[in-house]
Amino acid sequence: MIEYVVPGNIDDRILRSSVERLGRGDLLGLPSDTSWVLACSIHAGEGIRKLRRLSGERDERHFTLLCSGIAQFGEFCSLDNTRFRLIKRLSPGPYVFILKTLPGTEKTLGLKRREAGVRIPDHPLPLALIRALSCPLYSVTAKRSMTGAAALRTTEERDETAGMELPPIPEEELFEGGWEMEDIDNLDLILDTGEDRPRIFSTILDLTGDEVRLLRQGTGPWPA
Numbered sequence: 001m002i003e004y005v006v007p008g009n010i011d012d013r014i015l016r017s018s019v020e021r022l023g024r025g026d027l028l029g030l031p032s033d034t035s036w037v038l039a040c041s042i043h044a045g046e047g048i049r050k051l052r053r054l055s056g057e058r059d060e061r062h063f064t065l066l067c068s069g070i071a072q073f074g075e076f077c078s079l080d081n082t083r084f085r086l087i088k089r090l091s092p093g094p095y096v097f098i099l100k101t102l103p104g105t106e107k108t109l110g111l112k113r114r115e116a117g118v119r120i121p122d123h124p125l126p127l128a129l130i131r132a133l134s135c136p137l138y139s140v141t142a143k144r145s146m147t148g149a150a151a152l153r154t155t156e157e158r159d160e161t162a163g164m165e166l167p168p169i170p171e172e173e174l175f176e177g178g179w180e181m182e183d184i185d186n187l188d189l190i191l192d193t194g195e196d197r198p199r200i201f202s203t204i205l206d207l208t209g210d211e212v213r214l215l216r217q218g219t220g221p222w223p224a
Contacts, residue, residue: 002179002190007031007124018191019132026188027051029142029181030129032066033122034094034200034219035174036181038146039066039129039139048110048138050186055140061166061204061215063109064096064117066137068130073097073118076105076136083207092122094220098206109138115208125193141201143173147183166204166216174199 003014018028025046028039038054040047042065055062065076070087073079077099079087087097096117106114118136121127130137175181176199178192203220206213214222 001188002182002192004192004194005125007193007195010125010128014191015128015132018129018189021189022047022129022133022137025050027054027186028129029178029184029187029190030125031123031178031191031193031195031197032126032139033092034141034202035197036142036178037066037126037139038142038181038184038187039126039137041133042108042136042138045110051138051140052110054146054184054186056146057140059166060111060113060115061098061117062140064119064139064202066126066130066139067118067120068127068136069120072130072136073099075102076108077101077116077118086207086212090220090224092120092127094122094200094202094218095119096202096204098204098208098215100208117204119202125191141169142175142181142184143169144175145173146185165214168216168218169201171199174201 005014022041025044027047027050029036038051040051067073096119098115098117101114101116176196178190181187181190200219203218203222204215206215
């Protein structure tokens with residue numbers, strides 16, 4: 001199902017309906033400031049399970065908490081002044097920050113490690129959804145490999161990437177138009193802004209150690 005929305009003037013009916021869907025565990029496809037993403041509510045366990053099954057990724061660094069502001073980071077992750085200043089300088093924008101999680105976050109999201117990726121997208125639609133939902137969205141980049149049984153890598157190959165730098169996403173794997181995601185199984189709703197998104201992905205920075213570590217170079221420049 002597709003709902004067409006105007007990013008700068010989102011229909012309240014569509015926004016309320018989308019929030020209700022997220023609350024009961026539905027998966028939504030929506031644009032971000034990079035490529036298209038699939039997202040669910042962090043408080044909908046069924047939505048998180050569906051998102052993980054659909055993605056097929058074992059490495060949790062592929063998943064991101066989309067937040068409306070840095071204050072939401074502090075509800076789930078440990079954030080000191082140094083990290084706060086860096087994130088504030090680069091947000092909103094195409095950067096994912098890997099942070100150590102607070103006690104309880106890993107249980108909420110079913111994480112195996114006490115760390116999570118967070119970011120603030122520079123796009124009005126996900127920001128409006130997050131504010132209306134009053135909590136972050138749990139998301140992953142939408143890929144063409146999700147439209148069928150074929151996967152880019154085997155489970156064993158995915159497991160081997162844990163702890164290493166993350167490979168770039170091939171441009172041909174990313175979607176341009178929202179309608180292209182209709183063939184993704186178990187995707188309940190696509191919020192289509194009628195805009196072609198650039199086939200680009202975010203830069204991932206690991207802030208869990210003493211030094212910033214670049215895990216994946218995307219459209220966001222680093223060093224910045």
